[in-house]
Amino acid sequence: MPLRKTAKGLLSAAALSLALMLPAGPAAAEAGFQRWVASFRSVAADNGISGSTYDRAFRGVTSADPEVLEKARFQPEFTAPVWDYFDNRVHDQSIAVGREMARKWKPWLDRIEAKYGVDRYILLAIWSMESNYGEILKNDKVMRNVVRSLATLAYGDQRRAKFARTQLIAALKILQRGDIDESHLVGSWAGAMGHTQFIPTSYQAYAVDADGNGKRDIWNSVPDALATAANLLKKNGWQAGKTWGYEVVLPAGQKFPTGSLTLDKWASLGIERANGKAFKRGSDVATLKVPDGRGGPAFLMTKNFSVIKRYNNADKYALAVGLLADEIAGYGGLVQDWKRPFTKLSFEEKQELQKRLSAHGYYDGKSDGKIGEGSRSAIKAFQAQLGLTPDGHPSMEVLKFLRRN
Template sequence: MTACKARQIVACLFLAGLFPASAAAGFGECIGEIRSEAISRGIEAATADQLLADLAPSERVIELDRRQPEFTATLNDYLTARVNDARIDRGRALLDEHAELLQGIRRDYGVPGRYLIAFWGLETNFGSYTGRMPTVQSLATLACDRRRGEFFREQLLAALHLVDERILEPEQLRGSWAGALGNFQFLPSVYRDHAVDADGDGRKDLWDSLPDAAVSAAAFLRARGWEPGERWGREVQLPDGFDYALAERKQSLRAWRDAGLRTADGGPLPVADLAARLLIPAGADGPAFLVYNNFDVIMRWNPSRFYALSVGLLADRLIGAPPLSNPPPVEEPLRIETVSALQEALNRRGFDAGAVDGRIGTNTRRALRAFQADAGLVDDGHPDTDTLEELGINQSGR
């Protein structure tokens, strides 16, 4: 798409279909409402006026929001880009370099250093790129968009609070397209609620102070329910003739052992009452995982299964774990339009896939498993070629 000139951006977004007419026409009104709410929450009018003046929605932000890799990449592509040799080697070096800091964090917060290094690697490639997009414009665009407006409205208000309380200077508000900041890409509300001045210099600096950034990340994870002494999960082997209707079920490791699951290398699972949920994220031909409470905590950082698996697997590789014993298959990525068509087809046939949003979530996976079982296919909840063909859908989404 041809780039829009600043004064034409609303019209361009409208014509491109990326920003709905009602939102485009009402962007100024939306910002006015946010300004009023900020002042009602105690933020100085001068701060609100300084940061909210002369804003226009960002075409690039809307495009990136609609094309997030968590929704469009295959598991193989996602892991290949994130859990690779270069990142593993660099992460191991940093784990050694910052051993004293990380040991102290584990003692105080219960979060092992390998997880913090893994988050750091995935979020900013160990601080090499923290983002340069203007945070207020990004958050304002998303706050006034139809998809997750209320969530990002709160983030924009939190950003105004950070400046109003002199925690951050306005020029520091640059980061990712979604408004995340610093080494660990904290959203403004997370920065406000969980940032720590760990080095004692009077500032909560998540860019240039690794102690501040890493301790803040650990504090956030612990506040979200991190269980010290537990891992994120593990790869497992499924028995022959496995009943895929058990996917997504949560039960004890002992029960999964009794159901015939084994460790990735073929050994017996521990005899334990630890609750574990079974994930089969790339279908019957791909890897299977039992995930624990800390996996769900990782998803409270980023609500993507692929992301949470990448954190856990990278953390394991940093301390010498082998690669996956059953790597995910190489597949063609599904377009958002294809997933939308799939959801529409399932709904038409009476299999409730929920809202047609082009994203495969819990409802869509459940509907897929039910349809596959009804059609005599492998009911793994994965939209493989056979399933798409049975639904009359090709990769173009028609």
């Protein structure tokens, strides 16, 4: 999410944060955190936060959250193959639930689409990507007190201290405005909030009261959350009535220029749409991307792809949103699939795989159909036990072995 301008006085709090870093021992750590909270009160006051708001926000927050610091310090870089990212996000269940949500929220989606010009299926795909259509908000193990999380990062994480202080001031302003009370101001370990996971500064910049109840409630109001996402995209240049991009077929052995060209120019170089149809609006500018190399699917990305990246500045994220949106809308999936060295499982088959691994004692996580490190480690252990190559792939081959054993 894009950051907004830095709150007054936060730079001077940097030295304070460093001076009060976590001391050794639980009691000392709690005392150090409490001193930091007391000292930060003046920074909050300089930024317009009343004493009563500050007291409400920190009521019951007596210590830093150790799990937040653990997540902040141990974030493994994503190194899995490209197909793994998309298989965990664009799948049978996310598509089916997206279509159900499209029907359920159609009247609101009609209004939001008419007002902001943002395609409803893009909004549904973002909702899926950010919170699994709100299901993540029901998970107490994931959702945390935003004030405590951000204060923890501001106090105990040197790399994120400046970001966390800025976000903490913004969160306190949200409380002070009255959009949500302190008991419901919850979010991820890094402070992302609501159905569409906005950090506090982005919430301040884009939050919308779509349902007209006087509050911009992205935690409990789906219309507010979807309209807020639409507002972000519109204000960052979303082009109404246009797509995010096209899957294309590249002529074999031909090199292509980097940078942006019109769709007509790309077509003149021999690039065609994978579905055989003509490009719409040949004067639109697009950029060629091949996230899985020349042997995988290729895409021409238009302006709206870049706008989606203002939500999350990663090509894979924006592409997953676009592909999922197209599937929910019924346009169909990829013509050229990702390069996998195994036979792909459906979402239900992945759940079966996890259940069978659990029954055999290899896996103790949820059978949620999402293949993470726990699932891959379990698959590797099972493969090693059978004398197979322990590649950890969630394949039909592994599932067939499990069914036989």
